[in-house]
Amino acid sequence: MKNRVITISREFGSGGRLIGQKLAEKLGVPMYDKTILDRIAEENGFSREMMEEAEKKALHGFLYSLSSAFGTGETGPESLSLNERFFLAQFDTIREVAEEGSCVIVGRCADYILRGYPEVTNVFLYAEEEDKIKRAVEEYGVPEKDVKKIMHNTDKARANYYNYHTGRKWGDPVNYNLCIDTGYIGIDDIVDLILFYVEREIER
Amino acid sequence: MKNRVITISREFGSGGRLIGQKLAEKLGVPMYDKTILDRIAEENGFSREMMEEAEKKALHGFLYSLSSAFGTGETGPESLSLNERFFLAQFDTIREVAEEGSCVIVGRCADYILRGYPEVTNVFLYAEEEDKIKRAVEEYGVPEKDVKKIMHNTDKARANYYNYHTGRKWGDPVNYNLCIDTGYIGIDDIVDLILFYVEREIER
Numbered sequence: 001m002k003n004r005v006i007t008i009s010r011e012f013g014s015g016g017r018l019i020g021q022k023l024a025e026k027l028g029v030p031m032y033d034k035t036i037l038d039r040i041a042e043e044n045g046f047s048r049e050m051m052e053e054a055e056k057k058a059l060h061g062f063l064y065s066l067s068s069a070f071g072t073g074e075t076g077p078e079s080l081s082l083n084e085r086f087f088l089a090q091f092d093t094i095r096e097v098a099e100e101g102s103c104v105i106v107g108r109c110a111d112y113i114l115r116g117y118p119e120v121t122n123v124f125l126y127a128e129e130e131d132k133i134k135r136a137v138e139e140y141g142v143p144e145k146d147v148k149k150i151m152h153n154t155d156k157a158r159a160n161y162y163n164y165h166t167g168r169k170w171g172d173p174v175n176y177n178l179c180i181d182t183g184y185i186g187i188d189d190i191v192d193l194i195l196f197y198v199e200r201e202i203e204r
Numbered sequence: 205m206k207n208r209v210i211t212i213s214r215e216f217g218s219g220g221r222l223i224g225q226k227l228a229e230k231l232g233v234p235m236y237d238k239t240i241l242d243r244i245a246e247e248n249g250f251s252r253e254m255m256e257e258a259e260k261k262a263l264h265g266f267l268y269s270l271s272s273a274f275g276t277g278e279t280g281p282e283s284l285s286l287n288e289r290f291f292l293a294q295f296d297t298i299r300e301v302a303e304e305g306s307c308v309i310v311g312r313c314a315d316y317i318l319r320g321y322p323e324v325t326n327v328f329l330y331a332e333e334e335d336k337i338k339r340a341v342e343e344y345g346v347p348e349k350d351v352k353k354i355m356h357n358t359d360k361a362r363a364n365y366y367n368y369h370t371g372r373k374w375g376d377p378v379n380y381n382l383c384i385d386t387g388y389i390g391i392d393d394i395v396d397l398i399l400f401y402v403e404r405e406i407e408r
Contacts, residue, residue, distance in 0.1 A: 034256050112278070121388075124377065124383075126378065128378070133266040144343060150242075170349075171377060172315075173328065173377055173383045173385070174330065174385075175376060176385070177384075177385045177388050178382075178383070178384055178385070179328075179377045179380075179382070179383035179384075180382055181377070181378075181381045184381055184401075184406060184408070185401060185404045185405055185406060186404065186406065189404040192400075193262050193400055196396075196397055196400055197384075197389060197397060199386075200389045200390065200397075201388050201389055202389060202390065204388070
């Protein structure tokens with residue numbers, strides 16, 4: 001198969017990370033998700049804690065946009081806010097890994113960062129609320145009493161972060177080649193469905 | 205294969221009708237789209253012209269909602285507005301055809317009307333603007349100078365009609381099992397991709 005990069009965006013509880021892992025295994029290529037933070041940290045001198053802190057802030061959309069918009073008051077690259085510098089560093093690292101060869105990238109606005117790359121296929125995974133709750137409790141081990149709140153907050157932070165940095169709308173089909181409700185077919189079949197699409201893509 | 209109903213919702217220029225036709229041919233089942241209007245007309249004594257007029261009004265969302273909300277001033281089923289009576293008649297006919305056996309239904313809010321039917325798979329087809337324009341001009345024969353306006357108005361009317369009658373948002377992935385950008389793989393491969401999904405659906 002030609003060089004392929006598959007990006008996976010996903011709602012909390014849709015099984016997106018596991019699907020990304022299985023897809024990468026089946027293709028024999030690396031899978032990047034939060035693990036890419038280590039590489040960003042190493043290459044840019046950020047601490048892992050600082051980066052996770054920057055992402056957590058996205059839950060509070062307006063405060064996040066404020067803390068992203070205002071830099072240090074100086075001029076030059078150092079004048080950018082920490083959030084902006086982190087996002088730009090992530091931008092560079094994601095382009096680097098995509099150029100290194102085939103891979104699967106879960107989350108991290110990769111669909112936007114790699115827009116215009118002809119070898120990229122963008123997938124969005126979602127499911128009905130009751131299916132996501134079931135998976136989060138049974139497979140991720142999230143306590144039942146907290147699951148709705150955690151699910152809501154995680155997706156809200158993902159949407160705020162994506163919408164702020166990309167000017168697009170997270171989960172809008174137009175950003176993806178394929179959107180799949182993961183509640184109606186098995187995980188391995190979803191992996192095969194994505195591969196079916198990828199293998200048939202037309203050269204454009 | 206077990207009894208299957210596949211509903212196709214689609215943006216203008218995405219090739220949805222042709223995909224629905226090919227899907228129905230491959231499955232050897234009937235395909236319903238605007239043709240269902242004849243059956244609704246026959247069973248309910250509406251004229252075809254009146255029904256098409258009611259749908260055209262949807263382009264003007266607010267006026268459509270007004271003309272749908274106000275009945276004749278009388279009580280009983282006759283007091284419903286013409287738009288509402290037509291939608292309810294369509295409701296009955298779509299449930300009838302779904303209960304008659306496997307079929308493909310293009311448009312007509314069928315995903316909403318058949319919600320809760322376990323044998324139904326809902327598909328949304330879309331594409332990037334330049335791909336839709338190319339298809340509309342080359343395949344549907346729409347004059348190039350009018351294509352953007354026709355595309356915009358058709359999708360606006362579809363969205364208004366759907367959103368008004370269902371309380372949902374047209375094109376929101378949560379309403380569909382599968383959403384496919386039809387600009388990146390061939391029509392026959394899209395038919396096979398939908399069948400791949402349908403054949404693997406879990407009994408729920």
